[in-house]
Amino acid sequence: MAPWLSSGLIYASGLALTAGSITLLYIVTRTFNFAVASMATIGFYVVYTGVTLFGGLPYQYYPFAIIIGSITGIICYYGLNRRLLNRKAAEITLMMSTLGYDLVLLSLIQMYADYLTYTFKLFPRRVTMSLFDFEIFGERAAAFILPLIAIAFLTILHFFLTKTKFGISMRATIENPTLAGTSGINSDRVYLVSWVISGGMAALGGSFMAMAMTGTPVMGMYTIPLMFAGAILGGLGNIYGGILGGMVIGLTEYAGVYILAKNFGPWILGYRMGIPLFIMAATLLIFPRGLSGIPLGKIIKKRFGQKRGANV
Amino acid sequence: MLTVNNLNSGYGKLQVLYDLNINVPEKELTVVVGPNGAGKTTLLCSIMNIANVFSGEVLFDGEPLAGVVTHRLAQKGISYVPQMGNVFAELTVLDNLHMAGYMLSKSEVKDKSEQMTEIFPVLKDFIHRLAGTLSGGERRMLAIAMGLMKNPKLMLLDELSTDLAPIIAEKVMMEVSRMRDDLGITILMVEQMAKRALEIGDTAYLLVSGEVRYSGQADDLLHEPELCSMYLGIKQSSKINGGFELSVSDEGSENS
Amino acid sequence: MITKESSGEKFKGFIASRIVFVLAVIIALLAFLYFSRGISIILSILIQVTIFSIITMSLNLETGYTGIPQFGRVAAVIAGAFAVGAIPGRIMAAFMGLPAGAEYASDTVNFRLVPQINALLASSWLISLGFLVMCLVLAALAGALIGWLISRPAIRLKEAYLGISLLAFGDFLMWVGHNWSIIVGGSTPVNVPDPFRIFGADRFNVIVPVFFVIAILIFIYMNKLTQSPFGRNLRMLRDNDLSANAAGLNIVKVRTQSLVIGAAIAAIGGGLYVIYTGSVAAIGLTRLTFTFWPWAYMMLGGIGSNIGVFMGVFLLTILRTMIIIFRSTWFGFLLQVGIDPLWLEYTLLGAVIIIVILFLPHGLVPEKVAPMLPANRVKKVMAQRQ
Numbered sequence: 001m002a003p004w005l006s007s008g009l010i011y012a013s014g015l016a017l018t019a020g021s022i023t024l025l026y027i028v029t030r031t032f033n034f035a036v037a038s039m040a041t042i043g044f045y046v047v048y049t050g051v052t053l054f055g056g057l058p059y060q061y062y063p064f065a066i067i068i069g070s071i072t073g074i075i076c077y078y079g080l081n082r083r084l085l086n087r088k089a090a091e092i093t094l095m096m097s098t099l100g101y102d103l104v105l106l107s108l109i110q111m112y113a114d115y116l117t118y119t120f121k122l123f124p125r126r127v128t129m130s131l132f133d134f135e136i137f138g139e140r141a142a143a144f145i146l147p148l149i150a151i152a153f154l155t156i157l158h159f160f161l162t163k164t165k166f167g168i169s170m171r172a173t174i175e176n177p178t179l180a181g182t183s184g185i186n187s188d189r190v191y192l193v194s195w196v197i198s199g200g201m202a203a204l205g206g207s208f209m210a211m212a213m214t215g216t217p218v219m220g221m222y223t224i225p226l227m228f229a230g231a232i233l234g235g236l237g238n239i240y241g242g243i244l245g246g247m248v249i250g251l252t253e254y255a256g257v258y259i260l261a262k263n264f265g266p267w268i269l270g271y272r273m274g275i276p277l278f279i280m281a282a283t284l285l286i287f288p289r290g291l292s293g294i295p296l297g298k299i300i301k302k303r304f305g306q307k308r309g310a311n312v
Numbered sequence: 313m314l315t316v317n318n319l320n321s322g323y324g325k326l327q328v329l330y331d332l333n334i335n336v337p338e339k340e341l342t343v344v345v346g347p348n349g350a351g352k353t354t355l356l357c358s359i360m361n362i363a364n365v366f367s368g369e370v371l372f373d374g375e376p377l378a379g380v381v382t383h384r385l386a387q388k389g390i391s392y393v394p395q396m397g398n399v400f401a402e403l404t405v406l407d408n409l410h411m412a413g414y415m416l417s418k419s420e421v422k423d424k425s426e427q428m429t430e431i432f433p434v435l436k437d438f439i440h441r442l443a444g445t446l447s448g449g450e451r452r453m454l455a456i457a458m459g460l461m462k463n464p465k466l467m468l469l470d471e472l473s474t475d476l477a478p479i480i481a482e483k484v485m486m487e488v489s490r491m492r493d494d495l496g497i498t499i500l501m502v503e504q505m506a507k508r509a510l511e512i513g514d515t516a517y518l519l520v521s522g523e524v525r526y527s528g529q530a531d532d533l534l535h536e537p538e539l540c541s542m543y544l545g546i547k548q549s550s551k552i553n554g555g556f557e558l559s560v561s562d563e564g565s566e567n568s
Numbered sequence: 569m570i571t572k573e574s575s576g577e578k579f580k581g582f583i584a585s586r587i588v589f590v591l592a593v594i595i596a597l598l599a600f601l602y603f604s605r606g607i608s609i610i611l612s613i614l615i616q617v618t619i620f621s622i623i624t625m626s627l628n629l630e631t632g633y634t635g636i637p638q639f640g641r642v643a644a645v646i647a648g649a650f651a652v653g654a655i656p657g658r659i660m661a662a663f664m665g666l667p668a669g670a671e672y673a674s675d676t677v678n679f680r681l682v683p684q685i686n687a688l689l690a691s692s693w694l695i696s697l698g699f700l701v702m703c704l705v706l707a708a709l710a711g712a713l714i715g716w717l718i719s720r721p722a723i724r725l726k727e728a729y730l731g732i733s734l735l736a737f738g739d740f741l742m743w744v745g746h747n748w749s750i751i752v753g754g755s756t757p758v759n760v761p762d763p764f765r766i767f768g769a770d771r772f773n774v775i776v777p778v779f780f781v782i783a784i785l786i787f788i789y790m791n792k793l794t795q796s797p798f799g800r801n802l803r804m805l806r807d808n809d810l811s812a813n814a815a816g817l818n819i820v821k822v823r824t825q826s827l828v829i830g831a832a833i834a835a836i837g838g839g840l841y842v843i844y845t846g847s848v849a850a851i852g853l854t855r856l857t858f859t860f861w862p863w864a865y866m867m868l869g870g871i872g873s874n875i876g877v878f879m880g881v882f883l884l885t886i887l888r889t890m891i892i893i894f895r896s897t898w899f900g901f902l903l904q905v906g907i908d909p910l911w912l913e914y915t916l917l918g919a920v921i922i923i924v925i926l927f928l929p930h931g932l933v934p935e936k937v938a939p940m941l942p943a944n945r946v947k948k949v950m951a952q953r954q
Contacts, residue, residue: 032728083926091728092637096867097925099860103918110911111902118906165410172400172411178362179400181382182392183462184415221856225736232729270747277736284729285721 004258006143007212012250013150014040014208015223016243019230020154021201023242026231028174028194031081031094036227037220038105039069039199040206044215045112045124047207051132052122058132059145062207069203073195076101085191102221109217127215142211153204154243157197161239170194225273226253229280235287249276313338313466313498314359319368321358327366328354329522336466336515341492341499343513343530345506347543350519352502353395356468359500360385360392372466387415391464395471398455401444405435405454408443412458421461428457431487449480456487460495467491469501473508481505485512506544510534518543583933590879590932597886605893611772615844616885617878618779623837624862624869624877625790630830631863632872632935633794634823635806637727640718640734641834642858646741646850647714648707648835653752653848656703657761660685673749675756682759690765700763703839704782711835715828722827723820738855745850757849760842779840786833790874793829802826856917864917867924870931879932884920888913 018036025033043065050061080097089097113124134141161167173180173190181187205227206220213219226249234245256275260268314336322328328351336342344352357363359370361380370377372388385392400408409428413421429436432453438446443454452472459467469488473481485505489512491497503509510516513530520543526533533539601609623645630638654673661681662668671677689696718737722730745752752758767774793799801822804815838858842848861884869880891899891912899909924931 032732080922080926089925092731093925093929095728095731096863096921099863100918100921100925103860103914103921105918107911107914107918110914111907114907114911115905165414168403168407169411169414172403172407175400175402176397178382179394179397180411182360182386182394183412183458184383184386185411186383225732225739228732229736232732267747271743273743274740277740280736281721281733284725284733 001139001143002258004254006140008251008254010140010142010146011209011212011254012247013146014205014210014212015226015230015250016150016246017153017201017205017208018227019234019246019249020239020243021198021205022227022231023234023236023245024201024239025194025198026236027238028170029081029085029094029191030091031085031098032091032228033076033198033202034095034099034224035072035076035102035105036198036202037224038102038109039072039202039220040209040223040227041109041217041220042072042105043069043203043206044127044129044210044219045109045217046203047210048124048127048129048215049116051129053120057134058129058142058207058211062149062204065203065207066200069199069201069206070196071199072105072203073199074192076199077192077195081195082188082191106217106221113217125216127210129210129215130212133211140211142208146208146211149204150208150243153201154240157239166193226250226276229276232280233283249279252276252279313373314500315371316355316359317369317371319355319358319370320366321354321363321368322366323354323363327522328363329358332368332522332524334517334524334527336498336500338498339492339496340514341488341501341512342515342517343509344500344502344517344519345504345509345533345544346519346525348504349521351522352519353470354522355519356392356394356470356500356502359468360390386462389463389465390468391459391462391466392468393455393459393470393472395474399443399446399451399458401442403443404440405443405446406439408454408458409435409461412461415462424461424463428461431460432457449476449484452476452480452484456484460491464497467497467499469499469503471502471504473503473505482508485509488512506540507534586932587875587879590883594879594882594886597890601886601890601893608772609889609893611776613885613889614776615772615779616889617882618776618783619837619841619844620862620865620885621783621878621881622786622840623834623858624865624881625786625874626830626833626837627862628866628872628874628877629790629793629802629833630826632866633799633802633806634826636722636823636827637731638734638830639731639855639859639863640736640738641862642853642855643718643734643738643741644711644714644831644834645838645841645858646738646745646853647710647831648838649842649848649853650745650752650850651706651710651835652703652839652842653758653760655706656699657682657685657758659702660688660699660761664688670750673751673753673758675753675758678753678758682761685761686765689761689763690768693766696763696766699761700778700843703763703843704836707835707839708832711832711838712828714835715831716824718831719824719827723823735855735859738859742850742853742855745848745853752848752850755851757847759847760845762846763843775844779844782836782840786836787874787878790833794874798822798825856914861917864920864924866931868920868928868931870933870935872935873931873933876931876933884916887916891916 018040021039022033022036025031046065046068047058047061050056050064051058076098080101081094084094084097116122116124130140130142136144159167161171169180169185170190170193172183173185173187177187180190209223210219213223216222227246230246230249231242232245233249234241234243236242253272253276257268257272260275314334316332316334319329319332319334320327332355334342334344334355344355346352354363358365359377360382361377362382365378372390375388377385380388400411403411406425409425410421413424416424429439434450434453435457438450443451446454456469456472459469472484472488476484485508488499488501492499501509501513510530510533516526516528516530516533517524518526518533518539525543526536526539598610598613601613623641626644627638627641630636658668658672661672664685666681666684667677672681689699718734721733725733745754747754749755762771764771764775764778794802804811805819805822838853865880865884866877867880868876868884869878870876891909895909896903899912902909
């Protein structure tokens, strides 16, 4: 496998999860979660702490990353988001509040990195996680494992949202919270669960991304525009769009840089951020509401007949 | 069962209802009629704490409902069927019924859903269709079925017959009547189709510009010619055979 | 039974007392700092306050008055910084017969060039003044250009999408500057000729009043702008763009004007910043410093109020400086576990944003709001009343 493809798959899987996290939270609570940046970074540091202090493979620490990510989300919900939702705050206010939370988390991450350096004589500020990986068929195992984990996660999520009572109630609340309330569905719980899932997804996504990029305390800060680009490309209409959008952004970044660098020289690398941003700009110019502006559902229905209500 | 005392409410800072007093007796069908913009929907929204209550109280079985969150109201046994947004368009009909029965046990949900498809056979045909693909009348049926799934003590119905073909509207009215007669549910119904509503109703309130202009037996309101023609578009033709002739109204024409 | 009549007099009195209180706190803190660390700290705080007041006032114009979610404030600041770093020096160099092309920005050339330019500047206050004015004019033009560029897509985009796009654009400009070394030297910062060199050791003592005067001029301009018919248009647009449109307001034109003016002013701030620091390091022009901190300043001060901006900037700049100064004395306990207390700056920034949103949503100096139902509320009411 070409190195850009294997790194690209790893990176894009992570970006897909974070973009999906942003999308999920947005469609449930109208909140653009800036704190995904730090939640992703936290996920990475949980895994880093695990492999450096306790040994083993990064993959065994993913459940911990998810849990801590979810806890971070719960704190944000109860401390901040819930109050603002009850106040019927504007979208910008909701987003700003998550920015504030993100900055506090960032400061804690930085302090944690300092602490690790001092106490354990580690170098957590420039981490190459892929060193901790193993090989399958001469390729980095992550290139196979991570997309599989992402797909598994997606499948479980899909099952949850379409076949379980609470999952369906989440979709009901997303569509019409008042009507859901009249059936006795507690929207507070729906919002809480969306933060739990989003937090976990963000942290997991960050752990993935760290396997392809250099792990730094500002890794999330650095890539947040890309995560948003993935969510926006996906159209913020349903979570699958977000995941797809993140995947596309991630792969085009790696593929694009590879192709451009080959043809125009290595100086392109400094501008790699520009590729996904360009895609996002192009998407928004043509479809100001992202890919959800395209009635994909209707097109699919026309070609394949009636869909069975799987829209989330 | 439900009492509204001196209610002043509206949306944001805009007041719509002024000093409203309504009493909904148990196991009866109470009808609220009136011209557009009178505040009929606002009344239901005020009971459900969707609208902004400035002052006054709403008592359900003696308990004040002030500040009670929507999902808790449902748990108390109040079932609200709004005029718009009364089904989950992105869910299947079956999922809609299941969601309506959210508070019931698994077997109860199953039984009641089947019951609903018996009462409303049209739902059985479309059980796996997205609710958004249903026609207006079918959606109303689904909405009422969802309202019934909750085993309600009190049902709040908002203008169920609007925009429906007359035959379907008639069917809806019959169902509502049946709910009171056979199932003993207390119903507060807001209606645009005043004449039919008053015919099946027990108590009636005429709401004009946010105030009660008439309260009493539904039958008696039908016999108030000025009120009927001024606000309800019902014109009395001859009193000899006690019949009515409809002039300009959204109820179609009917001779007696 | 509509709105509470807020008695004009009572409100004004309330605001005045708030302002007085905050000013008192600021003066007290400044006095404390003066007596513990001396005048140079005060000067550096004052310079920062002037620069960031200018930048935040521009943000206030676009976000506070026009309602545009300007998360890309850094872009205009960068435009001004780059303009000042790239052009005036080259003009002087060309005038002096020195290399003024692409090589101007290369580290070996620039390192030797700029002192020669400084020598020329230091010889004549007329040339220095001219140079300063040229810098500011170029910065403003660059900013206006960026503002105009942004306004093209900005018209079409919805709230949060716009905010994120602007944020991404700001990042992008920074990367361009960091990589394309012709502009400002890329990763090796280019030096900026110093129009204050003529004052020798008194450099900072002169910079403070000069920057202050510039900031005051901008403040006056802002106030005139917002009280003019244009300003009323802005507020009408912000509060209810549907009815503004119905009233015949050309939304596109008004928004564009706001973006262009805002960007020009922010660019002036950026230009002043690099003149003060003496060099342009693209990587240092981060969204954290030039977008997020200004947002915090504006939110604390009170969205829509320029006096509030000034106080927000002042108060928070003092607090930030205190964290830096008292790093080892007050926060020594952190150092003992190897944690650098400077990270507390981020904690402060985040905490200020959170606290203001939760408890002080109108900031220290709330704008006197004429009660108006916002558009989405009106729509909701219409929908529910059918």
